[in-house]
Amino acid sequence: MTNLAISNIRPMGGVSTSILIENGRISTIGGAIPPGCPTLDGGGRLAIPGLVEAHAHLDKTLWGMQWYRNEVGPRLIDKIDNERAAKCRLGIDPARQSARQVALSAGHGTTHIRTHVDVDTDGGMAGIEGVMATRAALADAVDMQIVAFPQSGLLVRPGTLELMDQAMRLGADVVGGLDPCAIDRDPKGHLDAIFALAQRYGRGIDIHLHETGEMGAFSMELIIERALALGMRRNVVISHAFCLGMPDPAAVARLVDALAEAEIAVMTTGTPSRPVPPLLALREAGVVVGSGSDGIRDTWGPYGNADMLERAMLLGMRNNLRRDDQVEQALDVCTHGGASMMGLADYGLRPGCPADMVLLPGSCVTAAVVSRPRDRIVLKRGKIIAEAGTAVFTTL
Amino acid sequence: MTNLAISNIRPMGGVSTSILIENGRISTIGGAIPPGCPTLDGGGRLAIPGLVEAHAHLDKTLWGMQWYRNEVGPRLIDKIDNERAAKCRLGIDPARQSARQVALSAGHGTTHIRTHVDVDTDGGMAGIEGVMATRAALADAVDMQIVAFPQSGLLVRPGTLELMDQAMRLGADVVGGLDPCAIDRDPKGHLDAIFALAQRYGRGIDIHLHETGEMGAFSMELIIERALALGMRRNVVISHAFCLGMPDPAAVARLVDALAEAEIAVMTTGTPSRPVPPLLALREAGVVVGSGSDGIRDTWGPYGNADMLERAMLLGMRNNLRRDDQVEQALDVCTHGGASMMGLADYGLRPGCPADMVLLPGSCVTAAVVSRPRDRIVLKRGKIIAEAGTAVFTTL
Numbered sequence: 037m038t039n040l041a042i043s044n045i046r047p048m049g050g051v052s053t054s055i056l057i058e059n060g061r062i063s064t065i066g067g068a069i070p071p072g073c074p075t076l077d078g079g080g081r082l083a084i085p086g087l088v089e090a091h092a093h094l095d096k097t098l099w100g101m102q103w104y105r106n107e108v109g110p111r112l113i114d115k116i117d118n119e120r121a122a123k124c125r126l127g128i129d130p131a132r133q134s135a136r137q138v139a140l141s142a143g144h145g146t147t148h149i150r151t152h153v154d155v156d157t158d159g160g161m162a163g164i165e166g167v168m169a170t171r172a173a174l175a176d177a178v179d180m181q182i183v184a185f186p187q188s189g190l191l192v193r194p195g196t197l198e199l200m201d202q203a204m205r206l207g208a209d210v211v212g213g214l215d216p217c218a219i220d221r222d223p224k225g226h227l228d229a230i231f232a233l234a235q236r237y238g239r240g241i242d243i244h245l246h247e248t249g250e251m252g253a254f255s256m257e258l259i260i261e262r263a264l265a266l267g268m269r270r271n272v273v274i275s276h277a278f279c280l281g282m283p284d285p286a287a288v289a290r291l292v293d294a295l296a297e298a299e300i301a302v303m304t305t306g307t308p309s310r311p312v313p314p315l316l317a318l319r320e321a322g323v324v325v326g327s328g329s330d331g332i333r334d335t336w337g338p339y340g341n342a343d344m345l346e347r348a349m350l351l352g353m354r355n356n357l358r359r360d361d362q363v364e365q366a367l368d369v370c371t372h373g374g375a376s377m378m379g380l381a382d383y384g385l386r387p388g389c390p391a392d393m394v395l396l397p398g399s400c401v402t403a404a405v406v407s408r409p410r411d412r413i414v415l416k417r418g419k420i421i422a423e424a425g426t427a428v429f430t431t432l
Numbered sequence: 433m434t435n436l437a438i439s440n441i442r443p444m445g446g447v448s449t450s451i452l453i454e455n456g457r458i459s460t461i462g463g464a465i466p467p468g469c470p471t472l473d474g475g476g477r478l479a480i481p482g483l484v485e486a487h488a489h490l491d492k493t494l495w496g497m498q499w500y501r502n503e504v505g506p507r508l509i510d511k512i513d514n515e516r517a518a519k520c521r522l523g524i525d526p527a528r529q530s531a532r533q534v535a536l537s538a539g540h541g542t543t544h545i546r547t548h549v550d551v552d553t554d555g556g557m558a559g560i561e562g563v564m565a566t567r568a569a570l571a572d573a574v575d576m577q578i579v580a581f582p583q584s585g586l587l588v589r590p591g592t593l594e595l596m597d598q599a600m601r602l603g604a605d606v607v608g609g610l611d612p613c614a615i616d617r618d619p620k621g622h623l624d625a626i627f628a629l630a631q632r633y634g635r636g637i638d639i640h641l642h643e644t645g646e647m648g649a650f651s652m653e654l655i656i657e658r659a660l661a662l663g664m665r666r667n668v669v670i671s672h673a674f675c676l677g678m679p680d681p682a683a684v685a686r687l688v689d690a691l692a693e694a695e696i697a698v699m700t701t702g703t704p705s706r707p708v709p710p711l712l713a714l715r716e717a718g719v720v721v722g723s724g725s726d727g728i729r730d731t732w733g734p735y736g737n738a739d740m741l742e743r744a745m746l747l748g749m750r751n752n753l754r755r756d757d758q759v760e761q762a763l764d765v766c767t768h769g770g771a772s773m774m775g776l777a778d779y780g781l782r783p784g785c786p787a788d789m790v791l792l793p794g795s796c797v798t799a800a801v802v803s804r805p806r807d808r809i810v811l812k813r814g815k816i817i818a819e820a821g822t823a824v825f826t827t828l
Contacts, residue, residue, distance in 0.1 A: 349735065360502050
C-alpha cells in the first residue's frame with residue numbers, strides 16, 4: 037500500500053513526475069497516484085537523494101554553545117592539545133552536541149552520517165557513549181556510522197589502543213587512525229595495530245591522513261599494502277589524503293592507480309588551504325570519493341554549517357569545476373560517492389531504495405548546488421524530518 | 433540636526449551603544465538620542481561598515497536570467513571567446529544585468545563597488561554605457577568605480593586601445609589591463625599602453641594578472657617599475673596576482689617588499705583552485721589588500737552570490753585563518769582594505785564618515801563572517817537601502 041505520494045517533482049532536475057512511497061521505500065517513480073493517497077505537492081521542485089555526510093566530528097562541535105574565541109597556536113599538536121583541555125573546561129557534552137549537529141544536518145538534507153568520535157585517555161568512552169545515545173535517539177532521522185578515532189595519537193599515548201578496542205566492543209562500526217608518521221611516529225606500528233583491530237572485529241578502517249607529499253605517499257603505500265594483503269577491498273577509506281595533491285603528477289598517478297586496484301575509497305572536503313586529492317582524476321580511475329563537513333564550529337576553527345550542498349559547491353570551487361556536468365559530479369560525491377564509501381546497500385532515487393530525499397527549489401542540480409537554497413523538505417524513510425531547512429524533531 | 437538615531441547597536445561587536453546620523457554622515461557614536469529623533473532599534477545587532485566589493489564584473493552576470501548550462505572548454509581563451517559570442521546570443525544587457533547585481537550586492541550589505549567592464553571590438557562602448565546608466569540610476573544605493581577592461585586582449589585585438597581611450601573619455605574611472613604576457617603576448621607594449629592611457633587621463637590602473645609563477649613575477653616587476661617611474665604610488669592595483677602564490681618563498685618575499693615600497697595594492701578573491709597571494713604576509717608588509725566577488729553566475733562559471741561576508745569567509749578558509757583575530761582581518765580586507773584600494777576618502781564607522789553600514793545579528797565579527805546571516809539591514813548615507821537582506825529599491 038502506498039503511504040505517501042509526491043506529485044509534481046523533478047528527480048535530479050528532470051521532467052515533472054510523481055514519486056510513490058510504500059513502507060518507507062520508493063515503490064514507483066512516474067506512476068499514477070492512487071485515489072485517496074496522502075499526497076505532498078512537490079511544487080515543481082528538484083528531488084535529490086538524501087545528502088551523505090561522510091566525515092563529521094559530531095562529538096565536539098560547539099554549535100549552539102556560547103561563541104568560542106579561538107586563540108589557538110598554529111601547529112596541529114596545538115589544536116589537538118587545546119581541544120582535549122577545552123572539552124572539559126567548556127563542558128562540550130558529546131550527546132548534546134552530536135544531537136545538535138544531527139538536527140542541523142537533517143535540516144540541510146543529510147540522511148546519512150559517518151562520524152569520527154574521539155577516543156583518548158582523558159575522555160575514555162565519553163564520546164563514543166554520547167554519540168551512541170544520539171544515534172539511538174535520532175535513529176528515525178539519520179543512519180549513522182561511528183568511527184573510533186584516536187585523535188590524540190594511538191601508540192604515542194599508551195592506553196589508547198585498549199580504549200579503541202573497548203570502543204569497538206561498545207558499538208563503534210569502523211576503526212579510525214591518524215597520521216601514522218607525523219603524529220604516531222611509527223607508521224608500521226600504527227597501521228599494524230589498527231588493521232589488527234579491524235580484523236579482530238571484522239570491521240573496516242577509515243584513517244585520517246593529513247600527511248603531505250612523500251611522507252603521506254609512503255603512509256598511503258603502507259595502507260594499500262595492508263588492505264591488499266588482508267583482503268580488505270572496499271573496506272578501507274583514506275580521509276583527506278592531502279598527499280594526492282602533491283605536485284608530482286607521476287607519483288600521484290601511481291598512487292591513484294594503486295588505490296583503484298585496492299578499492300580504497302578517498303574522503304575529501306576540498307580543503308581550500310591545503311593540497312587536495314584531484315576529484316575528477318580519482319573518479320575517472322574508478323576510485324570511490326565521498327565528502328564531509330569535517331569539524332564544524334569547534335576549537336579547531338569557526339567555519340562550517342554541516343550543509344553538504346554547500347560542501348558540493350566548495351568541492352567544485354576547489355577543483356575548478358565550472359561546467360554543469362562537472363558540478364553534477366561534485367554533488368554525486370556528496371550523495372552516491374559517500375554512500376558507496378559507507379557501504380550503503382540500497383541508496384538512491386530508485387524504486388526499492390529507502391525514501392531518503394531532499395526536495396528543493398532550483399531549475400537544475402547545478403543551480404541548486406551554487407544557490408544552496410535554505411527552503412528544503414527532507415524525507416527519511418518516507419517521513420518528513422525537516423521543512424523549510426529546519427529539522428522537525430527537537431534536541432537539547 | 434540629527435536625522436536618524438540607531439539605538440542598541442554594537443559597532444564591530446563591542447558594547448551596545450547608539451549611532452547618530454546627520455545629513456547622511458555619522459555625527460556621534462555613543463551620544464544621547466535627542467528627543468523626538470527618528471530612531472531605529474538596533475536590537476543588539478552588530479554594526480560593521482558597508483562592505484566593499486572591490487572587484488566585480490557587473491556587465492556580464494547572468495543573475496536573474498534563464499539558467500545557462502556551461503559546456504565551455506578548459507582554456508582561458510575558450511572562456512573569453514565563448515563569452516563574447518554568448519553576450520549577443522543570450523542578450524546579456526549590461527544595464528539590466530549590472531542593476532540586478534547592484535541590488536543583490538546592496539541586499540548583502542555592499543555600499544561600494546569597483547567593477548571591471550568589458551571593452552572590445554565586438555561590444556564597443558555597450559558595457560561602459562550600460563553600467564554608467566546603472567551607476568546613475570542607483571547612485572543613492574552604491575558608490576561605483578568603473579574600470580575599462582580589455583577582456584579580450586588589448587594589442588592582440590587592433591582597435592581595442594582606441595576603444596579604451598574612448599571609454600575613459602566617456603566616464604570610466606580607472607584603466608584596466610590583462611595578462612600582458614599570457615594574453616597580449618607583449619608585456620612591454622601592453623603595460624606602456626595602459627600606463628600611458630592612465631597618465632593621459634590622470635587616472636589609476638587596475639590590472640588583471642592571472643599569470644602564475646615566474647611569468648607573473650616578471651609582469652609584476654614591469655608593473656612595479658612603471659608605477660615607481662611614473663609617480664603612481666597608491667594608484668595601481670594588481671588583481672588576482674596568482675604569482676604571489678608561487679612556491680618560492682624568497683621570490684614572493686621580494687615581490688611583496690617591492691609592492692609595499694611602490695604602494696601598489698593587491699586584490700585577491702582567495703580563488704580556491706589557484707595559487708593565491710598570502711593575505712596575512714601582504715598586510716604585515718603594509719600592502720593594501722582588497723577583495724571582491726569577481727564574476728558571479730556568468731558564462732565563466734556558476735558560482736558566486738555577491739555576498740562580501742561570504743567572501744570574507746572564503747578568504748579565511750583559503751588562507752587558513754582560524755583564530756578570531758585572523759578572521760577579523762579577512763573582514764577588514766572586505767571593508768577597510770577595499771576602501772583603501774579604491775582610494776575612498778572617508779570610510780568607516782567613525783564620526784564624520786558617510787553613514788554606510790550593515791546591521792546584522794551575531795555575537796561577534798567572526799561569528800557573523802562564518803554564519804553569513806541573511807537578515808541584514810543596510811544603510812547608505814544614512815538611508816535604509818536593504819532590509820532582511822533584500823534591497824528596498826527595484827530594478828528591471
